[in-house]
Amino acid sequence: MSVETHEAVHRHPAPTSFIRKYIFSLDHKVIGIQYIILALAAVLVGMTMSVLMRLNLSWPGTSWSILGTLFPTGAPGGIMNPDFYLSLVTMHGTIMVFFVLTTAPQGGFGNYFLPIQIGAEDMAFPVLNMMSFWVTLLGFLVILSAIFVEGNTTIANSALGLWLGGGSGATVGPIGGWTGYAPLSAVGAPAGPGQGAGMNLWIISIAIFCVGSLLGALNFITTLLNMRTRGMTLMRMPLTCWAWFTTAVLALLSFPVLLGAGILLLLDRTVGTSFFVPGGLVFGSSVLTSHTGGSPILWQHLFWFFGHPEVYIAILPGMGATSHILSTFARKPVFGYRAMVFAIFAIGLLGFFVWGHHMFISGMSPYSAMTFSILTLSIGVPSAVKTFNWLGTLWGAKIRFQTPMLFAIGFVSLFVAGGITGLVLGQSSLDLPMHDTYFVLAHFHLVMGVASIFGMFAAIYFWFPKMFGRFLNERLGQLHFWITLVGVYCIFVPMHTMGIVGMPRRYAQFTEYRFLDSLHPLVVFVSIAAIITVLTQLVFYFNLIWSVFKGKRAGANPWEATTLEWITDSPPPHDNFAGVLPVVYRGPYEFAVPGAPNDYLMQTEPDVEGAPVTGVPDNGHNGHKH
Amino acid sequence: MATTVTSTRPLTKKGFSGGSKGRGSNGNGGPKKNGHDRRFPDFQSSANRYRIGTWVGLASILMMFTALSSAYIVRAASSSDWKPLAMPRILLLSTGLILISSATLEHARRKLKAAATAAYKSWLLLTMLLGLGFVGSQLLAWRQLVSQGVYVASNPHSSFFYLLTAAHGVHLLGGLIALSYLAIRSRVRSDNATAVLRMQAGADAVTLYWHFMDFLWIYLFVLLFFVR
Numbered sequence: 001m002s003v004e005t006h007e008a009v010h011r012h013p014a015p016t017s018f019i020r021k022y023i024f025s026l027d028h029k030v031i032g033i034q035y036i037i038l039a040l041a042a043v044l045v046g047m048t049m050s051v052l053m054r055l056n057l058s059w060p061g062t063s064w065s066i067l068g069t070l071f072p073t074g075a076p077g078g079i080m081n082p083d084f085y086l087s088l089v090t091m092h093g094t095i096m097v098f099f100v101l102t103t104a105p106q107g108g109f110g111n112y113f114l115p116i117q118i119g120a121e122d123m124a125f126p127v128l129n130m131m132s133f134w135v136t137l138l139g140f141l142v143i144l145s146a147i148f149v150e151g152n153t154t155i156a157n158s159a160l161g162l163w164l165g166g167g168s169g170a171t172v173g174p175i176g177g178w179t180g181y182a183p184l185s186a187v188g189a190p191a192g193p194g195q196g197a198g199m200n201l202w203i204i205s206i207a208i209f210c211v212g213s214l215l216g217a218l219n220f221i222t223t224l225l226n227m228r229t230r231g232m233t234l235m236r237m238p239l240t241c242w243a244w245f246t247t248a249v250l251a252l253l254s255f256p257v258l259l260g261a262g263i264l265l266l267l268d269r270t271v272g273t274s275f276f277v278p279g280g281l282v283f284g285s286s287v288l289t290s291h292t293g294g295s296p297i298l299w300q301h302l303f304w305f306f307g308h309p310e311v312y313i314a315i316l317p318g319m320g321a322t323s324h325i326l327s328t329f330a331r332k333p334v335f336g337y338r339a340m341v342f343a344i345f346a347i348g349l350l351g352f353f354v355w356g357h358h359m360f361i362s363g364m365s366p367y368s369a370m371t372f373s374i375l376t377l378s379i380g381v382p383s384a385v386k387t388f389n390w391l392g393t394l395w396g397a398k399i400r401f402q403t404p405m406l407f408a409i410g411f412v413s414l415f416v417a418g419g420i421t422g423l424v425l426g427q428s429s430l431d432l433p434m435h436d437t438y439f440v441l442a443h444f445h446l447v448m449g450v451a452s453i454f455g456m457f458a459a460i461y462f463w464f465p466k467m468f469g470r471f472l473n474e475r476l477g478q479l480h481f482w483i484t485l486v487g488v489y490c491i492f493v494p495m496h497t498m499g500i501v502g503m504p505r506r507y508a509q510f511t512e513y514r515f516l517d518s519l520h521p522l523v524v525f526v527s528i529a530a531i532i533t534v535l536t537q538l539v540f541y542f543n544l545i546w547s548v549f550k551g552k553r554a555g556a557n558p559w560e561a562t563t564l565e566w567i568t569d570s571p572p573p574h575d576n577f578a579g580v581l582p583v584v585y586r587g588p589y590e591f592a593v594p595g596a597p598n599d600y601l602m603q604t605e606p607d608v609e610g611a612p613v614t615g616v617p618d619n620g621h622n623g624h625k626h
Numbered sequence: 627m628a629t630t631v632t633s634t635r636p637l638t639k640k641g642f643s644g645g646s647k648g649r650g651s652n653g654n655g656g657p658k659k660n661g662h663d664r665r666f667p668d669f670q671s672s673a674n675r676y677r678i679g680t681w682v683g684l685a686s687i688l689m690m691f692t693a694l695s696s697a698y699i700v701r702a703a704s705s706s707d708w709k710p711l712a713m714p715r716i717l718l719l720s721t722g723l724i725l726i727s728s729a730t731l732e733h734a735r736r737k738l739k740a741a742a743t744a745a746y747k748s749w750l751l752l753t754m755l756l757g758l759g760f761v762g763s764q765l766l767a768w769r770q771l772v773s774q775g776v777y778v779a780s781n782p783h784s785s786f787f788y789l790l791t792a793a794h795g796v797h798l799l800g801g802l803i804a805l806s807y808l809a810i811r812s813r814v815r816s817d818n819a820t821a822v823l824r825m826q827a828g829a830d831a832v833t834l835y836w837h838f839m840d841f842l843w844i845y846l847f848v849l850l851f852f853v854r
Binding site: 124125214217218219221222223225226227252253254255256257259260261263264267271272273274275279292293294295298301302305 | 672674675678679682683685686687689690691692693694696697700701704705706707708778779782785789793
């Protein structure tokens with residue numbers, strides 16, 4: 001057995017045809033890149049929608065002719081109507097949360113690097129892995145079609161919209177927001193334009209996405225438990241792996257709940273059950289008599305039982321990547337590795353018991369509210385442990401300020417800036433006036449949206465050399481970082497003020513709300529900052545495409561990092577380690593090791609028994625030995 | 627944490643063995659288990675992943691039914707329109723069939739462990755027949771209710787009855803597909819030790835799944851008709 005070649009054992013041989021190699025591939029690396037491309041496409045759509053919303057907020061009533069062409073009923077004559085604005089809110093939220101923040105960090109980077117970092121040749125179930133991507137892509141196509149089906153006579157699939165029972169509303173997509181609160185999401189067309197076929201497609205898309213995520217989560221957990229290479233004990237895993245593992249556990253336990261809730265919602269809409277719809281609802285001048293006795297709050301409970309873990313699904317991989325990158329570029333071990341692992345677990349665990357803090361104004365008992373409040377604030381403890389340890393890792397280090405490091409530090413900054421307002425919103429009494437204002441918007445965009453995105457940026461700048469054998473352009477990367485960092489603060493810090501003044505979320509425009517008139521210059525400022533920030537992302541897209549072909553070539557270990565992905569070629573061969581699985585002898589962050597030939601030790605470096613001891617330093621204080 | 631911020635220990639006689647201290651703060655936890663060069667994953671471990679994967683998958687299925695059960699309990703308590711159905715008698719037959727099928731599948735799995743392949747095949751087929759009988763019996767229960775004019779939207783209890791039985795039925799059909807896969811694989815005669823291990827792991831995984839479906843049905847049956 002010991003002389004067999006690896007190819008004989010690898011569960012799927014290297015593919016030869018183009019289709020098997022790049023499209024229906026079983027290789028976790030190709031699937032990871034497919035997920036990243038999906039997220040890059042989805043984030044373009046989501047960003048475009050946010051710019052459209054900003055245009056409407058700051059320059060209401062302006063005619064944008066391209067809009068009128070694309071959405072003749074949503075923006076007649078190019079002027080956006082409020083329903084269309086609401087459907088943009090819904091689509092932006094749904095696409096960003098599900099198809100960007102859930103796919104890229106976990107499905108993308110996790111898929112690519114988890115097997116390599118634990119020394120495996122592939123995921124445990126390559127076929128399930130492939131299916132999870134294609135199912136997710138199908139979900140994306142369905143959600144995209146949700147905005148085109150209703151009330152749209154110029155696009156061919158409007159017939160599909162009619163067939164799905166949508167009727168012809170005056171708008172183009174579901175308008176209920178990414179939370180899809182019942183009963184408006186549950187009664188169909190009477191709830192308003194866009195709540196017919198568009199809403200059906202929204203639910204179907206989410207259900208499809210759940211299935212794809214569950215397949216992925218199953219694969220991640222099994223791979224990590226079963227396929228670690230020799231010597232890769234749990235406590236020798238990079239923190240990225242811990243983060244992906246915890247994320248997979250969260251996905252495994254929370255997506256089924258959303259799937260169940262989605263099925264109930266769809267039944268309410270299509271076969272006339274009354275899970276979420278109470279009796280006697282009045283729409284316009286008519287009373288809805290077809291439903292009785294359902295509970296709209298039940299939807300909120302089910303949704304947020306999924307929804308809160310979901311925000312950790314988005315951010316935990318970013319935390320893992322940040323820890324990893326901070327250590328590498330500070331040339332120091334992660335401060336408090338064990339504490340970091342337990343903090344990740346604590347955050348994941350507590351995340352399941354705090355969903356009620358999204359529902360403080362739903363009329364819940366003050367005692368429940370207090371319980372949820374205390375549990376919510378207690379998440380501050382592991383979060384503070386993580387932040388403290390990140391700072392401890394940076395403390396006294398000779399930091400290499402390259403783009404991945406900049407974005408990782410940016411992650412810490414955004415996580416703190418966005419997390420601190422969580423202490424405000426987590427208290428039921430303070431949440432009451434802030435609820436559904438721009439304060440909430442600013443909080444979750446900073447902490448779960450932008451921080452997660454910064455984690456992904458750090459990850460892509462860090463791992464791009466491994467994935468494509470070339471660096472991303474450093475100069476463009478630094479430009480990208482600085483404008484984006486300043487830009488997102490310019491966007492979201494003023495929103496806190498708006499929220500405190502009382503500006504409500506999800507309003508298409510504020511022309512009728514005189515008490516907000518004084519905020520208008522701030523609204524325009526935010527929009528300009530948003531447009532500049534979004535345009536800067538085009539630099540990033542250009543950098544990606546250009547660097548794949550023309551970037552500076554990278555060797556196997558360009559960052560002088562220690563984990564297993566850096567012992568193999570860039571890009572890695574089909575089975576990751578060219579036939580011989582590595583053996584691990586030490587922890588993942590051995591930087592600044594006194595007496596070592598370099599200032600770092602790879603995880604595969606064996607101990608040298610009785611090696612001559614030269615130049616023992618005084619416990620390596622500046623972390624840089626040569 | 628016990629060590630300083632930089633937390634690298636001075637070099638010892640053992641060389642730069644950064645990972646030797648159990649409770650260090652820099653990711654070197656755990657005792658060293660360095661072995662020989664490992665070229666391949668061993669087959670036992672690759673067979674294990676079917677068992678692990680099944681357990682993990684069952685956790686997610688359990689979560690979905692937990693969510694639906696909590697919806698059931700909340701909905702039953704939240705309104706006065708809750709009118710529990712009378713239990714269709716044929717569900718007792720369903721319950722009997724699925725209980726027996728669990729026993730036959732367990733027997734088949736043990737036959738495979740004992741290398742009695744022929745017996746394994748026949749017990750497998752018997753299990754599939756019992757599984758199909760269960761599905762048929764459930765469909766008959768639906769037919770009975772429909773003939774009494776009880777539909778999905780008739781009242782919340784009937785909604786949950788149809789939903790939960792359908793959700794369970796879909797998962798059970800998945801189990802039947804897995805059983806047919808086992809049956810097809812059992813025709814391939816192989817003396818290869820790896821293939822035998824794999825076949826056993828597959829049988830273990832499917833048996834586990836099937837027992838879970840059995841347990842799930844008993845749970846749903848009790849929830850629907852004895853808890854109300």
